[in-house]
Amino acid sequence: MLRTVYLIPLLPLLSFVLITLGGRRLPGKGSFVAIAAIGWGLFQSLSIFFQVLLSPEWHPYHVDLYDFLRVGGGGNAVPLVQIAFQIDGLSSVMLVVVTLVSFLVHVYSLGYMGYGTHEEDQRFSRFYSNLSLFSFSMLVLVLADNYAVVFMAWELVGLCSYLLIGHWFEKDYPDPRQITPRQAAIKAFLTTKVGDLGFVIGLAWLYSLCQAADPGHVHFNMDYVRETVQKGLESGAIAPWALTAVGICIFFGAIGKSAQWPLHTWLPDAMEGPTPVSALIHAATMVAAGVYLVGRIFPILTPDAGLFIAYTGGFTALFAASIALAQNDIKKVLAYSTVSQLGYMILSLGVGAADPTGQTRGYQSGLMHLTTHAMFKACLFLCSGSVIHAMHHALHHVHSERDPQDMRNMGGLFSPTGLFGFLETLFLLPLMPILSRFSPRYQEAWSSAKMPATFWTMLVATVAISGVPLFSGFISKDAILGGTLHFASEHPEHALLAVFGFGAAALTAFYMFRLIFMTFFGAPRLPEHAFEHVHESPRVMTVPLSILAVLSFWIFFNPDPTGGLITHSHGWFFEKVPAPARAGLSARTETAKPDAAAAEASRAQGLSLLPAAQAEAGHADAEGQASTGPSGPTPHGVSASGHAEGAAASGHASAHGDSGHSIHVLALVLSLMVAFSGIALSRSWYGVQGGVPAAALAQRWPWLYDRLLHKWYFDEFYRAWVVRPGLHLARILYDFDMGVVDLFVNGCGAVAVLISQFKGAVDTYIVDGLVDAVGFTVKVFGDVLRRLQTGIVQSYLVYITLLTALGVILFELMG
Amino acid sequence: MVNFPYLSFMTFTPVFGALFLLLIPKENARGIRTAAAFFTLLTLVISLFAWRAYDLTLDPAAHPVQLVEGKAYDPQAPDAERLSAGSAWIPAFHIYYFVGVDGLSLPLLLLTALISTVAVIASFNIENRVKEYFFFMLLLEAGMMGVFSALDFFLFYVFWEVMLVPMYFLIGVWGGPKKEFAAIKFFLYTLFGSVFMLVAMLALYFWSGHPDRGIPHTFNLLELKRQAGGFNPAFQLVVYWALFLGFAIKVPIFPFHTWLPLAHVEAPTAVSIILAAVLLKMGVYGFLRISFPILPLATQQYATVLLVLGFINVVYGAFCAMAQSDMKKLVAYSSINHMGYCLLGMASLSAIGLNGAIFEMLGHGFVTGSLFLLVGVVYDRAHHRDIDGFGGLGVRVPKYAGLMTLACMASLGLPGLCGFVGEFLCLLGAFNPNRILGNDATFKVFTALSVIGILVTAGFFLWMIQRVFLGKLNPKYAELPDLDGRETVAAIPLAVMTVLAGVFPWFLLKVMDPASQALVTHIVSHAQQVSTSGGDVVSWLR
């Protein structure tokens, strides 16, 4: 299974090629081929995952496929870019995430794209071929052990995103201001491309840093880069600021792909694509690739770069959540929620990178949130797809032009009759199948439910994303918030990060439940005869929903629903995806004393932002590491621990001690508080009062509401200050090209023509004129002289004699 | 060691074919087409055999070129023997018919053969003066082959000029509405540059060798390269810029590029293909074959200028392309953009950058060739190329749209397609220039700025795709036929190469890499000579 890991991406690739060439002639018009390919991938991924999970100690497994680029002849052992895969904890988890969600989406799409029905999409095969291509690219991205290959796959997923967003490319809206799928596709591609530019510069710069540290042959393999960067930092060949810059440059790629502020604008518009695509690409996998990338470059991130990342992520989390508050399109809300959640992950990873001690465990919590989020966010999207599918169907039936995605047209899709209590909403609703047997009230609600399966699954996912205990989102989000709070408590000047985190958590709970209430509860806002046509989606769609909903429960990630407070175990994820050794911390310290371990080193060099007051905690951690690390105290404690990544984690666990624990408890309490207060407020405003307070608030602060509704006017800003100036610049440069450069060239030609005309005139009238004048003179003389030519020999003889005589005279005169 | 004369066969098979065409009666258009296709195909086959015969295991130091005809050039041989490599053509001036290939020219020869075949197939729909058309096509191919295989500067120059004439007629007779103007502009502009090249060639000839000591002047490019250390900096400066003019116009480098959009727009489809895919490569090839090895000091000195020009080409070309509404013009400006990457890669003087430049040339050949081919296809059907005049074609012509999208994606540097490899290597090289250049920061800054070009390239290609293929189908083109068999046959090889070179670039790079390495080593060795002998490369300029 391990050795043939390349099959996992290869089969979707083959499926892509087959469907592209064979198209509609394949079984299921190609869809079955794609499903089979990804199904095999899921199976193999699961087997690899369990292999990793069950093995006590897992060393990364490498599979080299072929040399992509090799510079410097065959003499170099490792090519510049090698297509090679690695299986470590992270990639094995990601494999499962990607193949699972992808598989479910493949299946779900059969229903959503109306396979076999009269509503079947006209480019059904193409849809599946693109899905296959995406799966291939995403799997390569996940598996690659080479930054350049990551970049290549990174671009390819961008292409797939483009193709899939623009799947319904002929779609036009009556409102010209509303973005069409094809425009959204371009926007997505270009916006993410902006980030990719940073990525590519970062890669090139990384190369030059490695070259400085290792003048021999440089390549992009992750382990090599980490070791070389570490060597370079230790020897002083790499300046820490340069490494920080490289980290930030590469992170720009993540900003684009993961839709972080300020490049977030594409993701909500990407919702123009089919909903399964939104679920797969724009919620679970591709957008998470940015987070994954940060995880992959984590070893070479410096604390300063980490801070940059943390602030970007934290701000995005809050910022996107604020926009989500006011959106009415169900997919837009989810999109902003995605942006916000990705911000969380980025925040977490950034905090992890900013914290040299590793106590915040930002790395693991961020990536864990990536995993959990993939499940429930995919579920949410698929649910919304199910809703939209039903709405579309219903509206289509009555020939209504109303927007099937607008939540203002929904309502009552679960329970048109009324509202349940707050506690019921949260805890009793899951029990409703049982309760409905005993209570007529529940009975009625149950039997009249329009879309029960969709509702239930969506509720589970919403609860998960809101950070309610017993669900996966709680565990991961609590870990993030705990880590952030921990970091903030140790670095009070960065308390803002914690504010971002908790603020976003509160807002998330609020707007997610707003979505639930607006969609499933209250009086139906659809026309009555349309509402009758709302049906639950087919089994092929609801089964994937259920699977994803089930996976949103806590038990799959950590048996301890508090995320470690009870069992003191952080679950398998933290164990199997240990934080990697941080090469970015090993800057050379001239002043550091030999006995001052890694904390001291990092405090003095890597973390100029950290206050000296942090020394104590650093020391404690360093000692913890020193005791667990294999080589005892060294000047470069962290780096010297080498491969003992696990040691760091266990070291933290023991070093956490009282302060870490208490902070964690505090974070847990706080996150519970914000989550429940958000839910409560949402229920009171939207569940009980039908959105009236919100409207009142909007009237009270119209400017705020206006900004939220218009996403802080970022699109308008970009259109006015980037897109239009860009087009203007293009026009100006082209005019310059034609008007100046080409004019100059043509002018040269024209001047040459002028000169030649002038010379032609000279030629005609002067040079040729002279020649003509000669001829003319000759003619005149000839006219005169021909009279002499009488034809009589003797007259000629007279002339001859005359001239001879004259000649003789001349001769005489000359002497 | 006398091999089968692959190179001569490759060069003169088209000539023979052209002469053969003259024997076919004018009315027999079908026969003429078949014969032309046969001869280009034959050339392609021979070039494939040449590719196979090229021995990668040979040490490039001892065998700088292979497949030489007549007497091979041996760097270690005594003067007289070395100087008479090839077979004498004009002995009085030491001009030899000296042809050979190294990793630099071999891929380009292959590209030429492929592109010519595609171009001939693509021009089967020419109805006007068929015989003359294919005659010129074959002659053009011969010229191109000759340029890439010549190792004698004089021979190089002859072939260089030989190409001009058929090109002139091909644009001027079979072109668009402004064909005469375009043809004359192309011809004069190129000729303007080649005059300077001629001067540089003669200067090199008379500065080379030591007739007093019995070492004659020479046009032998390898020998000139060997004597590169003997040319003093001031001389190198002058010759460098003279050559620069000749090559820069061909590349084309800003601000010498304005003939290109015009020529492309006016030229018939097949000629556009050849123009973009092969002729533009000659400028870069000239730099790498002549300027760089023979004038290492000047090369070192002016790498930064090339860098800045490359940057301008990339960004400026991209922005200009953005402003186009004519598809051909858009692709033409994108060519300027892509040649900018080559310049960036070359300027770095690093093995990665040079590899990138060569690869970018190849990639651009495949990609832009197919772009022009496909634009020509739609022009044949719709009789216009206005981007805004289409709309929604993706529904109607999926095969066409797919191939076009593939080419566009390759052109904007999507990984897995050949454009990416070249761009990536060029940028990587330019970001990490050779140490002898010294001004690392300048290179980093300009390379970093050049990536804007990638973004804009993506922008205009996607915008074009959107306006042409996406959206509601324009009812005017509801009956537009998809690619027919002939067009598919022409387009598929390029598409296959696009993907193949993108997925397995090593099969091409392994040929180029030794040549780039050798070139870098050569330049570095000469640069070091200067620095160790106390002379500062820069000081004499100040």
Add this chain to the structure above:
Amino acid sequence: MVTLNHYLLLGAAMFAIGIYGVLTRRNILGILISLELMFNAAMVNFAAFNAFTPDGKPRVMPFQGQALPELHGQVFALFIILVAAAEAVVGLALVLAIYRNLKSIYVEHLNLLKW
């Protein structure tokens, strides 16, 4: 005492008279006859120059033992006679031919060379 000058003057006079004849006679025959005069003038000059050319070194004929003068001038005179004879023959033949064709031997009638 008759000196070279006298002979030369005689030749000159003959020549001038001959030219006069050539220029004025209308009859081709008259012109031919005048030409003969001019030939003879030249011959006289040649013979005179031959006679008056200082040699300084008389030759001894091998078979007679006699000193002899150089006679190159006379040889030229002989050649002139020869040329004159040839000229006369051809010229007269031409005159006959012209006469036969044009029935005239007056030069005014022979103006085919006129423009």
Add this chain to the structure above:
Amino acid sequence: MAGWMFILFALLILAGSLGVVALRNVMHSALMLGVALFGVAGVFLLLGADFLAAVQVVVYVSGVLILMLFVVMLTHRLYDRTLAQTNERRLLASVLCLALFVMLGLGITAENAASLRGAADRGFRQWAGIDPVATVGRLGELLLKPYVVPFEVASVLLLAALVGAILFTKREPGKS
């Protein structure tokens, strides 16, 4: 003695010449030419050119002149005698000829030719006593030794003249 003889021959020549150009009748002109030719023959004798004188008489007088007389008679016409035998350029021609003669005479008698003349006269004196009969042998030697090529060319010329004469005078067939 020689002086008188010279004067006699000179007068004969001049008279003959003037007769040639002055007489109206071509026949008379031809006869006057004979007179002049005889005079020239006499001058030749004075100059010691005996063979030349003989050739002059034999070839010129009895050959060329007789030929001319034949032609004159062949082309003779009645109106010849009524027609003016000279053209209207008489005055110009006479002035020209006179001028030419004056020029030539001036050249011959010019001062700078004096030395040449003196030398010539000395040579003539030195030469005068030699037996005139001896020139034939010498001429023969000259003609067949140093001048053999011109001699042969001359013979070709004569042949050509012969052929030409025949060709010109031959009546074309079919023509009256």
